[in-house]
Amino acid sequence: MAELEVEIVAADHHVWAGAAKMVKARTSDGEIGILPGHSPLLAILAEGELAIEPVNGARMAVAVDGGFFSVDKDRVVIVADNAQLQDGAASTAGIH
Amino acid sequence: MGAQIRVYRQKIASTTSMRKIFKAMELIATSRIGKARTRVAASLPYSNAITRAVSAVASQSVIDHPLVTSPEQVRRAAVVIVASDRGLAGSYSASVLKQAEQLTGLLGSEGKEVSYFLVGRKAQAYFDFRERSYARVWTGGTDAPEFGTAKEIAQAVLEAFATEYERGGVDEIHIVSTRFQSMVVQVPQVVRLLPLEVVEEQAASESDLLPLYEFEPEPAQVLDTLLPRYIESRIFNALLQAAASELAARQRAMKSAGDNATDLIKKYTRLRNTARQAEITQELSEIVAGADALNAS
Numbered sequence: 077m078a079e080l081e082v083e084i085v086a087a088d089h090h091v092w093a094g095a096a097k098m099v100k101a102r103t104s105d106g107e108i109g110i111l112p113g114h115s116p117l118l119a120i121l122a123e124g125e126l127a128i129e130p131v132n133g134a135r136m137a138v139a140v141d142g143g144f145f146s147v148d149k150d151r152v153v154i155v156a157d158n159a160q161l162q163d164g165a166a167s168t169a170g171i172h
Numbered sequence: 173m174g175a176q177i178r179v180y181r182q183k184i185a186s187t188t189s190m191r192k193i194f195k196a197m198e199l200i201a202t203s204r205i206g207k208a209r210t211r212v213a214a215s216l217p218y219s220n221a222i223t224r225a226v227s228a229v230a231s232q233s234v235i236d237h238p239l240v241t242s243p244e245q246v247r248r249a250a251v252v253i254v255a256s257d258r259g260l261a262g263s264y265s266a267s268v269l270k271q272a273e274q275l276t277g278l279l280g281s282e283g284k285e286v287s288y289f290l291v292g293r294k295a296q297a298y299f300d301f302r303e304r305s306y307a308r309v310w311t312g313g314t315d316a317p318e319f320g321t322a323k324e325i326a327q328a329v330l331e332a333f334a335t336e337y338e339r340g341g342v343d344e345i346h347i348v349s350t351r352f353q354s355m356v357v358q359v360p361q362v363v364r365l366l367p368l369e370v371v372e373e374q375a376a377s378e379s380d381l382l383p384l385y386e387f388e389p390e391p392a393q394v395l396d397t398l399l400p401r402y403i404e405s406r407i408f409n410a411l412l413q414a415a416a417s418e419l420a421a422r423q424r425a426m427k428s429a430g431d432n433a434t435d436l437i438k439k440y441t442r443l444r445n446t447a448r449q450a451e452i453t454q455e456l457s458e459i460v461a462g463a464d465a466l467n468a469s
Binding site: 090143148 | 221222224389
């Protein structure tokens with residue numbers, strides 16, 4: 077099965093990167109779930125939580141306070157002013 | 173004669189203690205450059221992503237956004253000057269300010285007024301001394317800029333940009349800062365932040381082509397949110413590069429100051445030794461002359 081290549085960047089640092097099965101985000105219009113094969117999209121993030129389901133490991137939550145994300149050929153780039161991993165998922169997924 | 177030796181001794185002592193300060197500052201700057209460069213590198217993914225997104229929106233929708241369209245007539249321009257808080261960095265601040273003066277001259281010749289936004293105490297001191305007015309100033313932390321500062325600056329200039337000319341608004345925004353090219357080369361540069369120059373780029377290969385994005389909610393709203401962020405990230409990047417440049421300039425300045433101090437100490441030590449020898453010689457010849465006089469009588 078195809079995978080999403082997810083990258084989360086904050087203004088002054090790289091937050092997380094890795095492969096995922098699904099990304100769930102909250103936009104200004106409502107929640108949106110992204111699965112592999114999604115059409116190209118550029119959307120504004122609303123303040124709140126993102127959920128990422130990595131290929132390996134447990135689902136993780138990321139708190140963001142505004143930003144945007146783009147989806148392009150199974151590549152998801154999440155750009156936030158401030159992004160914070162909610163639990164200890166970072167250490168197992170590997171921060172770059 | 174004794175007085176002369178004392179003067180040289182004092183000079184040697186003071187130069188030695190100054191050299192200690194120079195050495196310490198050089199070491200501090202050296203240790204901080206690495207961190208500053210890492211921060212420049214760490215901010216790159218964000219600014220790359222944002223630049224890509226802005227060009228994606230810009231290339232696909234017919235843009236009619238106040239931040240992108242140039243006004244017919246530019247009457248006032250904002251200039252953000254990024255200098256340092258502290259001196260002892262050689263010509264770092266001076267060259268940025270010189271560049272800013274050149275820009276002012278250029279804008280003036282085009283019939284535009286200039287309103288200044290200053291970063292760093294050195295820039296502030298420069299303007300205060302010449303009793304020139306400026307719109308706002310940010311000081312403190314030029315050698316380790318925070319994203320919050322960049323945000324504040326972006327907010328201030330965007331606010332000025334949104335205001336009409338009659339009420340003190342500006343039609344153009346330039347930023348004068350120093351680009352960190354390498355440890356030895358830092359170039360003062362002028363970048364026009366607003367209105368954006370939308371460059372139609374030729375895609376290098378198939379994979380570089382931007383896909384046809386869907387926008388959520390609407391392209392105009394996406395652009396509304398993106399552009400201020402883009403400006404923030406540009407300003408933040410400029411601040412980070414300026415910080416790295418400042419530290420590199422300081423390190424170089426302190427290195428040559430330390431070397432000069434070493435040279436001076438050497439020179440004064442020689443002079444002191446000559447003076448001491450001259451004193452001894454004189455004393456000897458006085459004693460000899462005295463003994464001769466006694467013998468002769």
